Amino acid sequence: GGIITQTPKFLIGQEGQKLTLKCQQNFNHDTMYWYRQDSGKGLRLIYYSITENDLQKGDLSEGYDASREKKSSFSLTVTSAQKNEMAVFLCASSPGQGAGNTLYFGEGSRLIVV
Amino acid sequence: GDSVTQTEGPVTVSESESLIINCTYSATSIAYPNLFWYVRYPGEGLQLLLKVITAGQKGSSRGFEATYNKETTSFHLQKASVQESDSAVYYCALGENSGTYQRFGTGTKLQVVP
Numbered sequence: 224g225g226i227i228t229q230t231p232k233f234l235i236g237q238e239g240q241k242l243t244l245k246c247q248q249n250f251n252h253d254t255m256y257w258y259r260q261d262s263g264k265g266l267r268l269i270y271y272s273i274t275e276n277d278l279q280k281g282d283l284s285e286g287y288d289a290s291r292e293k294k295s296s297f298s299l300t301v302t303s304a305q306k307n308e309m310a311v312f313l314c315a316s317s318p319g320q321g322a323g324n325t326l327y328f329g330e331g332s333r334l335i336v337v
Numbered sequence: 338g339d340s341v342t343q344t345e346g347p348v349t350v351s352e353s354e355s356l357i358i359n360c361t362y363s364a365t366s367i368a369y370p371n372l373f374w375y376v377r378y379p380g381e382g383l384q385l386l387l388k389v390i391t392a393g394q395k396g397s398s399r400g401f402e403a404t405y406n407k408e409t410t411s412f413h414l415q416k417a418s419v420q421e422s423d424s425a426v427y428y429c430a431l432g433e434n435s436g437t438y439q440r441f442g443t444g445t446k447l448q449v450v451p
Contacts, residue, residue, distance in 0.1 A: 265442050266430075266441040266444075271437070313382075321433065322438050323370075323371040324434075326375070326385070327384075
């Protein structure tokens, strides 16, 4: 089996600050995702990547950047943190490059903006 | 666009009672979506509960069942007799092998009381 590791578990920053979340997977999966989880709104996709150095925008990409420099890692940057962005960010990976495959998730990173 | 609608939570059920969490989908750009139920137990990451890729088929896991109904575009999650350990948040999702990323419902928090 494999594992997805998200760091940090809690990310505290000030309004306007640039903040980065990191995700590592050892499944050797092709595709990685960043979802944002807000209470009552489900999971919404921010960015995904189907291979190293590939980036695709999701429904919620504005205000975020992403980077996939290695197959095993995918980072997400909040370019200017806002208080209404406090949420849980979930990283996931899946084998292959289609959306019909099972997603494997990390435990999540909670963003707190003060 | 493609979307998923599921029962709004929280849902409270007594132990040993039956449960149904409704999920309906709209797949305007996906001819044959794969349908998923994911679950997040307290203190754990989001994980696959069950998946069905063929219309008319039923998936089952941990005593839960869901049938892929293309006519009613539904994928309701059912269990005949719930236990306290089923308390969790359940997400319905759809995706397609040639598609980009999975779409999720808003999640349903289930609390099973003794």
